[in-house]
Amino acid sequence: xxxxxxxxxxxxxxxxxxxxxxxxxxxxxxxxxxxxxxxxxxxxxxxxxxxxxxxxxxxxxxxxxxxxxxxxxxxxxxxxxxxxxxxxxxxxxxxxxxxxxxxxxxxxxxxxxxxxxxxxxxxxxxxxxxxxxxxxxxxxxxxxxxxxxxxxxxxxxxxxxxxxxxxxxxxxxxxxxxxxxxxxxxxxxxxxxxxxxxxxxxxxxxxxxxxxxxxxxxxxxxxxxxxxxxxxxxxxxxxxxxxxxxxxxxxxxxxxxxxxxxxxxxxxxxxxxxxxxxxxxxxxxxxxxxxxxxxxxxxxxxxxxxxxxxxxxxxxxxxxxxxxxxxxxxxxxxxxxxxxxxxx
Amino acid sequence: xxxxxxxxxxxxxxxxxxxxxxxxxxxxxxxxxxxxxxxxxxxxxxxxxxxxxxxxxxxxxxxxxxxxxxxxxxxxxxxxxxxxxxxxxxxxxxxxxxxxxxxxxxxxxxxxxxxxxxxxxxxxxxxxxxxxxxxxxxxxxxxxxxxxxxxxxxxxxxxxxxxxxxxxxxxxxxxxxxxxxxxxxxxxxxxxxxxxxxxxxxxx
Numbered sequence: 001x002x003x004x005x006x007x008x009x010x011x012x013x014x015x016x017x018x019x020x021x022x023x024x025x026x027x028x029x030x031x032x033x034x035x036x037x038x039x040x041x042x043x044x045x046x047x048x049x050x051x052x053x054x055x056x057x058x059x060x061x062x063x064x065x066x067x068x069x070x071x072x073x074x075x076x077x078x079x080x081x082x083x084x085x086x087x088x089x090x091x092x093x094x095x096x097x098x099x100x101x102x103x104x105x106x107x108x109x110x111x112x113x114x115x116x117x118x119x120x121x122x123x124x125x126x127x128x129x130x131x132x133x134x135x136x137x138x139x140x141x142x143x144x145x146x147x148x149x150x151x152x153x154x155x156x157x158x159x160x161x162x163x164x165x166x167x168x169x170x171x172x173x174x175x176x177x178x179x180x181x182x183x184x185x186x187x188x189x190x191x192x193x194x195x196x197x198x199x200x201x202x203x204x205x206x207x208x209x210x211x212x213x214x215x216x217x218x219x220x221x222x223x224x225x226x227x228x229x230x231x232x233x234x235x236x237x238x239x240x241x242x243x244x245x246x247x248x249x250x251x252x253x254x255x256x257x258x259x260x261x262x263x264x265x266x267x268x269x270x271x272x273x274x275x276x277x278x279x280x281x282x283x284x285x286x287x288x289x290x291x292x293x294x295x296x297x298x299x300x301x302x303x304x305x306x307x308x309x310x311x312x313x314x315x316x317x318x319x320x321x322x323x324x325x326x327x328x329x330x331x332x333x334x335x336x337x338x339x340x341x342x343x344x
Numbered sequence: 345x346x347x348x349x350x351x352x353x354x355x356x357x358x359x360x361x362x363x364x365x366x367x368x369x370x371x372x373x374x375x376x377x378x379x380x381x382x383x384x385x386x387x388x389x390x391x392x393x394x395x396x397x398x399x400x401x402x403x404x405x406x407x408x409x410x411x412x413x414x415x416x417x418x419x420x421x422x423x424x425x426x427x428x429x430x431x432x433x434x435x436x437x438x439x440x441x442x443x444x445x446x447x448x449x450x451x452x453x454x455x456x457x458x459x460x461x462x463x464x465x466x467x468x469x470x471x472x473x474x475x476x477x478x479x480x481x482x483x484x485x486x487x488x489x490x491x492x493x494x495x496x497x498x499x500x501x502x503x504x505x506x507x508x509x510x511x512x513x514x515x516x517x518x519x520x521x522x523x524x525x526x527x528x529x530x531x532x533x534x535x536x537x538x539x540x541x542x543x544x545x546x547x548x
Contacts, residue, residue: 005385006404006450032451039407039446040427052404054451079502103517104499105434105443240516 001042008054012217016184019053021212028212031055033075034109036102037118046128046135060113060217063087072219074113078102078168081112090223092331093230093249097171097267100234103241113216116169116179116196117208120162121243122151133159134204149309150243153317154270156305160204162271163243164197169273170265171232171249177221183214193219197272204271226253226261228333233324234267235316244268246317248324252288259283259292262325264300269317276300279321288329293322389453393418394462400449408452409433409444412459420460420490424519431518434491434498435459436544441498443517460490463497463544472538473497476531484522492518496532500539505532 009015015031022028030049032038033056041047060073063084070086081087082098102110124130124142131140143151143161152163177193196208210216230251236242247267253260262283266274279300286292297318304314390399393416400415409426412418412435421444424432428446435444436458463471473496476482483489495518499505504514511532512525520528 001405003385004404006387006448008450008453032448035448035451036428036443036446039448043427052448054448056451103428103431104502104504104514105431105441105495105517106428106446108440108498109442109447240513 002045002048004042004049005051006054007051008057010057012058012060012182012215013184015053015055015058016182016213016215018051019184019213019215020051022050029053031215033111033114034077034106036106036110037114041119041126044126044128046126055215069220069222072112074216074218075111078107078110078112078115079104082107086223089228091171091175091227091230091251093171093174093227093232093251094168096232097167097234097247097249100232101167112168112219115166116172116193116216117210118164118166119207121165122162123147125162134162134200134207137203137205144307147309148307150245151307151310152269152271153304153306153310153313154266154274154301155199155272157200157202157204157271159202160200160271161307162200162204163268164270164272164274165243166273167232167234167244167247167267169193169197170247170267171230172219172221173265173273173275174230174249174251174263175221175223175227177219179216180218180220181210181214182217183211188217193273194275200271224253227251229254229328229331231324231327231331233320233327235320236268246313246320248317248321250321250324250328252325252328254288254329257287257329259286259288262296264296264321264324266300266317266321269301269304269313276321278302283325288325290322290326293325294318296325297321387450387453389449391449391452391455391457393457394459402449404448404450406449407445408435408437408447408449408457411449412444412457418459418461421494422487422490424488424491429519430488430491431495432488432491434495434518436494436498439498439501439544441495441502458494458544460494463494471497471544472535472542473500473531476535477528480527480531480534482524482527482531483520484524488518488520488522492520492528496528496535497539497542497544499532500536501544505536508533 007018009018020029029051032052032054060075062073064071078098082095087095125132125134130142133141151161173193179191179193179196182188232249234244234247244267246269249265251263262280264276264279279296282299283296300321301314301317306314386401387404388401412421422432424430426445428443433443433445434441437455473493499514505511511529
């Protein structure tokens with residue numbers, strides 16, 4: 001690990017002042033929360049920040065709801081959020097996406113602010129040797145012609161096919177979430193979660209619209225009553241503690257067996273958190289059935305491009321979408337306010 | 345005094361170790377110099393580990409795992425993958441299980457840490473989870489066992505040991521390459537009630 005300076009300021013203002021941006025993505029100082037991605041990458045010398053700014057003393061805590069809006073602090077841990085009643089009961093897809101990710105030890109420290117910014121698990125990015133446009137801009141992409149079984153089929157470019165590795169963002173994106181951030185000179189701003197990540201295109205080293213000195217401080221979103229009818233289906237190589245081969249976050253607004261509105265997020269298959277809007281539009285007014293679900297899956301993967309070892313993700317992903325729609329439709333929401341769906 | 349594996353190995357290596365201590369000290373000095381040259385820094389930490397307060401000045405790169413093993417000689421906590429994938433380094437931080445390999449010692453400044461050395465009673469009576477692992481053969485080679493036991497205590501305290509299926513899901517952060525999962529699961533099933541009411545590191 002490269003030497004670095006460590007600081008733990010006690011206010012957001014002090015933290016964004018202290019972080020030492022360098023103007024080149026990945027070259028400047030880094031914010032540190034749970035550390036489960038950053039320290040891992042620092043051990044591999046893939047991340048080599050000259051300084052680390054630990055935000056442990058910032059009061060970015062708590063999950064609260066006021067005036068129908070949920071606000072979540074960026075330092076809330078995955079474990080804390082997964083078991084919070086608002087996540088568990090009101091939008092199970094959010095809780096599912098959290099407890100089906102990582103391991104209990106990691107979830108106890110990993111924060112929601114850092115989780116959204118989780119880096120790819122592309123083996124060529126992590127090996128610190130192979131050509132990789134994300135790690136070393138302009139060096140090429142070893143993954144496209146390499147062992148790309150775990151890599152993306154949606155949102156790829158000729159420069160990069162690295163999968164966005166997270167789960168939580170694929171669920172949070174269903175609820176039109178706003179990300180709250182803070183910068184040194186500019187102060188606070190708000191970014192729609194759907195606009196936070198950027199496609200790799202010709203510059204895969206740029207992963208988000210965040211500035212180097214910009215700190216995520218929290219999230220805000222509204223949960224419709226029917227968010228209770230939501231699931232996160234995650235297909236993976238082993239039953240627990242593995243990254244998604246394909247995953248789908250689905251929430252359904254049902255009128256009997258008819259779909260009023262559907263929201264679909266995809267994971268494990270795309271370069272960024274992915275909202276399958278065409279498939280959502282298709283489902284409007286349709287009756288829940290296996291065929292409807294599979295057709296939505298086909299639409300969700302219409303623009304997908306498979307590579308030598310990962311083309312299986314396309315048929316797998318279609319079926320994961322279908323299963324998630326089916327599971328959401330069959331979800332028992334009795335005993336919760338989800339029963340009064342007809343009330344709109 | 346009983347001869348333990350560690351005291352035996354330590355005894356046979358005494359001659360070599362005293363020579364090595366000087367080398368290690370010089371190496372640490374050299375590393376500190378390299379850090380200063382590179383513009384890095386050291387950091388002062390104070391932690392309560394198994395009820396004992398330790399204060400150290402450390403290279404900022406020192407992980408909590410490094411601190412335990414290399415500085416404090418608390419070698420019960422094991423190095424496995426060193427990347428948060430295997431759970432061999434699991435300790436409790438303020439009562440919550442974490443991977444000490446992915447935690448900088450600086451991040452744990454001011455925290456209360458419990459390692460495998462701190463789960464038995466002060467009188468040396470095994471923690472119910474330790475006893476249950478022995479009873480059910482919850483190990484084979486034993487390397488992952490300290491992490492498994494500390495993680496199991498954390499799992500029960502979190503309330504995620506209500507069924508065998510839940511135990512398997514919530515112990516998935518601890519790998520056992522010998523495949524002793526059956527015994528591990530049985531041990532947790534047996535010890536969960538006693539663990540709920542147990543005190544660990546002076547904390548219930």
